[in-house]
Amino acid sequence: SFHSAVVGTGLNVKLMLYTRKNQTCAQVINSTVFGNLNMTKKTTFIVHGFRPTGSPPVWMEDLVQGLLNVEDMNVVIVDWNRGATTVIYNHASSKTRKVANVLKEFIDQMLVKGASLDNIYIIGVSLGAHIAGFVGKMYNGQLGRITALGYREPLGNIDFYPNGGLDQPGCPKTILGGLKYFKCDHQRSVYLYLSSLRENCSITAYPCDSYRDYRNGKCVNCGIPQKESCPLLGYYADNWKEYLKQRNPPMTKAFFDTAEEKPYCIYHYFVDIITWNKNIRRGSITIKLKDKAGNITESKINHEPAIFQKYHQVSLLARFNQDLDKVSTISLVFSTGSVIGPKYKLRVLRMKLRSLAHPERPQLCRYDLVLMENIENVFQPILCPKLQM
Template structure:
């Protein structure tokens, strides 16, 4: 075959794959596209007795035009259904809607799921029951779960297996998904909770909230556990991003935008999850008993999972290969302030000679374009200090380590003898060799630096 023919075939093949991934389909000219509802306070007062749970379907064949999804849409020969029984089914469940507006992120999440996997994506629309008064919405969530379970039962009759269902619940939607799992005695394949709601659920019985018994595998991402999210583990694995509370890049002032101050932390779980689905970089959690211990460098590997660190995304059981999967495992990771949110974890270990006075050292890991600082407060009764920091680039790309004695007050140590300063990647493995510099002095007002040889292998 000539080179020209080969090029044409490759182009055709590329177009075919692109159309498959992007969901190009033969759309019917008279087909109406479904969308989620909005509601107003007046409508809410009129309709709150009726939940009006509705569904819409997105697949790779109808990415640009959601289909209203009902039991009839599977059997009605007059209009096409894009539901494919042989594919897994993702069920998206939104949470509380304070103002009755439809969630703007639903289609983006659906598209991220479909880029990652050929599946049926069913979106649950329960806006009428999820709006305005939070305490009344909480009263509705189990009824919503019951109605969803009716649809799941109908799909089972068409040949769908319970283990093929993966629920993705956002905020209160995570507990809706959990109760669906309870109704099916934990036989649902997977539930992912994106910052599961905390108010009215933290002290609730496991029957009333998401917990590991609700599915064969339950994973959760926590980003706002001090306000709108829940602070306790609710899955087999629970990823606490930046400790599960204040997220980098979210406003800390009430004078900032309403989104930035009120719900940025809460919605960060959703945006990180979508970033993970897009495959920009791995988001790996490290098991540890507390965030404080994690930051102190007390937890550097994934021994509890026999070396396989859990990851955020669609990997089966988050990448855990041991059986049975442990329950309620707290996992910690640091993220950057914007998409794709990935950060490389670095363990910093500093050993100094005994000090006469307290001191403060600023350690900076620097590349050509950026640097990452970490401050360590040195005491007279301690000589070894460990800390975990996040860097946008892998350790092998770090060119320079800098130390600065920032103790400017007269009662601070003026001259620090450093026995060693070492940096190593986390999670660690037996093959990882720390980068260390030994035996030097850091004087007040005279920064010290050392250049590393870049070791990244790009082959």
């Protein structure tokens, strides 16, 4: 009703249990009735956020099923839709501590029944992330794990910043996009987490001081053999906790880029270019890969101009939406971005393409190229000599 939309709805928290025994139909449980909840297994609580229209989150079912598919656990939806439903955000946020108290009471009873705090995992979305934080504080930081989706400032042991953490590709850039303009960027965090539960997409992130440094390829050493592994976004992020223990303090920021559409995976390559122009050239490179089946993927490395100097190697981080196993042709385009003025040439002594995701793959090279500005140069690469760095 209009009255409920403005004033808000009264808080009524329901706990809804899903397990592999009841994967599609929830059991309503509480601190005295535990249903199929197995105290020896991991229990993952999903806490939604602000619900201005009162509708259930569209991603909820996929998240439940995804979690149960990757691990035999208890999944409990903390349904506080009655309480979260109002068009006035402050009315919903004022109820979050009460939700946290309900959750604390339930977990206390789980502990009495033999559960372990180490096996408690809370995934909080938007205001639900704040609820998760309140619960974590009540247990003095002893909960097994918290994943908070939807906050810009660094708060966790590891904070992930997709596409720098602001505008997300594929989301509307103006208010003409309607309701999607207001929620798309914020909600993307949930869909990126969901992608981590699918077998065909592991999103790698790179610990770094800034998004700019990541884009410039300065923070990808974790992907090199003999180095520590790179953290993965989402469900498997805690595989990196042993590396975090070695840091002081045990916190880090990690950056990565995504595609515009599901499953959002981006595949990283380095494009190493050595030039022999007499004068310095500044510009961007567009690289296109094609395999024998005709699949094509393209990367525009244009976030800031590269500086090409004679006999100096420039390593550019390229990002592709597809990972082509066997590349048959490569094309390069050099551009200074200038609309008027003379057209320049980039004289390439050597170009090398190497995969970060699969460093064991053969590296591909091409020698003695002249790139005419804004003109595509297509060629077949050859295998680089194995001793070449």
